[in-house]
Amino acid sequence: MSRLRYSGSISLDGFAAGPDQSRENPLGVGGRALHTWVKEREDTTSRLLEDEELGVGALLMGRNMFGGGPGPWGEEPWPGWWGPNPPFHLPVFVLTHHPRAPLECDGGTTFMFVTKGLDDALAQARQAANGQHVDICGGATVAKQYLAAGLLDEMLLHLVPVFLGAGVRLFDDETLDKVTLEQAFVVEAPGVTHLKYRVVG
C-alpha cells in the first residue's frame, strides 16, 4: 500500500535545522552536525536505510528545501540547491505559495510546484507515485504539517546526540497529542539512533 513517509535527522533537543537558515547556510547554524552520521554510517545501517528507501514513487518537499526563501520566484527563477542532476531521480512536488512552471533536470528529477496546499500536493504526488510510497524529504515544516493533519503514515527519525539550542523544531504543534504512534524499530549506530514509528491513529 502506498504510504506517506517522512525521514529526517533531529537533534536531541528536537530541531530538524539550526537557526538563521539562508541560501548560504541552508541547514542553519550548527545544522550540519545533524548530517555527519550519513558519511560515517556502517554497512549494516546502510543496508537497513537502503531497504527503507525502496518502493518510493514520488517526493514532497517544502520551498526552503528546494532552495531559497519566501517571496515570488522572480523573472529568472533560481534553480534551487540541487544543481543540474539532483539526487532524487523522481518527480518532486514542491509546496509553495508562488506558481512556477515545472523544472525538468537530468537524471529523472522533475520539480513540480504546487500552490494549492497539502491535500492537493499529496494527491498529485500519489498519482505520480502510481501505488508506490510518497516520501517527504524535508523540511521539517512540511513534515509536521502533514503529521498534524493526520496524513502521515510513517516516520524514520535519525536522532543525533547534539543540541542546537535553537532552530526549526520538528514537533512543536499542540495538536500532536491527537496522534497515536507505534514504535516499529530502533537501530543504534555510531553517533546516531534510527527510530522508526508508525502513525496508528
Added chain:
Amino acid sequence: MSRLRYSGSISLDGFAAGPDQSRENPLGVGGRALHTWVKEREDTTSRLLEDEELGVGALLMGRNMFGGGPGPWGEEPWPGWWGPNPPFHLPVFVLTHHPRAPLECDGGTTFMFVTKGLDDALAQARQAANGQHVDICGGATVAKQYLAAGLLDEMLLHLVPVFLGAGVRLFDDETLDKVTLEQAFVVEAPGVTHLKYRVVG
C-alpha cells in the same frame, strides 16, 4: 568516580511532563503515558536499568517533584507526594526557595531542603553520597538547569512514542548548544527506547 546523572522519561515531542501540573495531577495532562513502560518492562530491560541504578549515594529533586507548587511551605507543611515510606531509601536534596527543616521518613529516606541554589545542593548531595553517584530524579526543570550549567555527567532518557503537545520541555535552553554529548548505549524495548548519553564537554 562520583557522577551527576539524570534519568527520566521524555515524549517524542520533548516533554518530560504534560501541561497543567497540579497536586491532583503531578505528571500534567497526558503525562501518565510517559511512565506506562515501567510496568510493562521486560526482564532484560529491568536488569539493565537496575544496573544503572547501582552505586547511587544521594538524590536531587525539584520542589515540584517532592510535592506541591510554589510558595512557602506553610505552618503545617505538606509531607509531599511520597507517603511515610518513600521509594528512595537515600538522602534526597530538594531544591527550593523556602527553608524547611529536614523530613525524615521510614525506610532510610530523608528529605533535605536546600535554598542556596544548584551548586550548594550538589555539594551537599556529593558529600552525603560519599563517593557514590548523585542522581537527579526530577523534575525536568532541575535536570536542565544542571545540564545547562555544565554540571551533569550522564543522562538516561526513556523516549516514549507519544506526543503530549504541551508541557515541560526537557531541552529548551538556548545555551545547550555549548554541551557536547556522546551516545553511550541504546536499548529498544516495548513502547520505549532507552538512550544513554554522556556529557563530554
